[in-house]
Amino acid sequence: MIRPEHHASRRRALVSRLGAPALFVGNRIRQRNPANDFPFRQDSTFSWLTGCTVPGAALLLDGDREVLFAPPPSEDDLVWTGRIEPLADLGARLGFSDVRPVAELPAACEALGRVPFALAVPDGDATALAAACTGLDLHYPDRSGPEALLRAIADLRNVKSAEEIAEMEAAARITAEAFRVAMAATVPGETEATVAALVDAVMAARGAAPSFSTISTVHAEVLHNTDRSNRLEAGQLFCLDAGAEVPSGYAADVTRVWPVSGRFDPRQKAAYEAVFEANAAAVAACRPGARYRHVHDTASRVIARFLVDEGLLRCSPDASVETGAHALFFPHGVGHLLGMDVHDLENLGDLAAYAPGRQRSTQFGTRYLRLDLDLVPGMTVTIEPGFYVVPAIFARADFRDRFGALVDFDRAAQWVGFTGIRIEDDVLIESDGPRVITTGIPRSVADVEALVGTGLPASARFRV
Template structure:
């Protein structure tokens, strides 16, 4: 990491990091590793490095091949200074003592000294296997993926979760920064759509904005006319008049804090009547869920609210039959809205999901086996300074709608002939980043319109 590549943060970084570790309610010592880059095909050709988010939360800087030890509010940094070979190939970079001063470490040592300090420490396994093996060897116990944490490691995870569920001022500022860049990227994508021939051209216009701000994508961008594929990562499809383009793309600040936004717009610059009808149903669910979000509200209830609004809208359009309450109870809405209404947002776009459901689900809660609730990523009450996404959607997924068992189960409540009239709607999702405040919520990505007419204007403005 060259001096010029360092993430830009405020002078309060050391103070913020000190406050985080002092608030960590864990009685013992903990060692957290940053991880290392993995090779694409040969050793020197690596994927971009991304530090473990748990390390990053307390260390503040994306330091490769480093570790920190936390105990009683103290932080000790373990990393090696750059070698002459490192400097030759990658340029000069800060020394261990410089970094220790910047992050407010209480002591700093070479990485070789870590073993002498790590006995009896708790940890969280990193994702990359090479570092996880190193962790296991140094701590003299086999570490499995984070979803199988036991003993002191699980206690550490639970303590970190409680700390990270609500964001401090520095974190919120960085999320705002990522959100602002994400808004600009989506505007660029809409402006690039009319002259574009393929999804790849729109993706390029959006990611160019992110790169120009010296940030990265928080996840693999979804830019597709096949919005029914929830995580589409292919960009070769042509975009044609009559198509809807779904773009789910977010920036990650150099500090690691993420944004996550989805918009769906007509390639021609104007929704068809059927597309507009479905779009307005999804938008109503989006708006009412955000309006209902406030401290103490159960996120599961927001999901069920979205389900009810979508079911009601589809009844009004003649696609579903029956009472809204009964339709949601039998999960008929999930034929078209199979995923959860959103997730935690923070240092990861799906924050702390490396810990499985430990972060997303409150103590004592487990995932439902219901069709309409099984993909709910967050099931706990909202709290002040928590960041979440709100992202209802409507999809015509062939694997769901053409499944013979489901067609039989829902034959009396789905008007398949009427649904066929909406064949030009493959998928619509509307997603914003929402910060829970003391009195309600704030949409951090509100600068990007959601109303259909304003979306149309942003696309059409490219030709004027």
């Protein structure tokens, strides 16, 4: 867990950057029906500042003054949820000497005498409260808050402390265990749903939760595939894209693809090794000072070289990166920021992930690159190149026109049904270079083939 003193140092760092008061609201519980709630997840910035996971809480910062607001517990809570923590106890646990009922928040904002900074959160009611208390035009996620506030939050959250890195390593360890169980359990006849259930069960058994809906599919060419209705068949490639979130809120995000039969066929193996090489080259490029766009281009060049070797591209890898031809087979960015959210800070907009003066590319593929900062020590990013055969892309008339000279569409048609391959790891930028924190998950062809289908390990005792 992150210590209260650590949260306090973040608040001081933020206040000294802002030079003005600031209001942060947390998320509230959202109901599906009365007495039937959706799972609660605190807003990440609110958690980052307070460690407070009480729904409906708020934080007011004004110079040295810090006030935590929270809904007072009721007697009914004791009966229905077993939770009763008096506000004073909540404050003592989280390191706040001043904790008040949240009903007092509007008057406290009024008493500031000036408009505080405030942040929109993924909860309409909480954002409306922040807007009402400040008069700011706030709407999640397109009007998240004043630019100076967003920049300060992005700069501070983007560089992880040793305590945060330890949390991310814990998330990575649980994720690695889940992946090993999933690989071991994969045999023809098993189902996508069962593998996903095993992954989520490992996370739950270790006190964590999925940091996003587990992707468990034999159709990796659908990038964010949420369908889990298929039975696994020999000859298919299976894709697992999943990550654990530990109680402090830090996430992992990993993808592996493996053969259902336990053996890659020659074409699958060639493509897998190209994506693996792209992953390794991109990881190696994640050095302090490197521009992330160049990390993306490094992976693209390796994928393009494979496409040239297979006769799918008729141009040099450099010409492919220039024109974007390879993106017909690698239609997404090489990765993104990672932290308390899987696409960390994405709710603040491109301001958090694109350096000033840098814009998203207009080119197909590269325009989905979620990050273009210069890397600095303490940043954590994902590296996730891929190779996909997407019939809908090959069918596009505008692509056939534009790339007709560069892409062999007849040859591409022979690959339809291949599905796709993505290999994703989480990388910490250290002063002397990159460090992969998602270790212990097979990556090489030999390591993958050695584990797939070996059966559930004894440690997976939670299986009933």
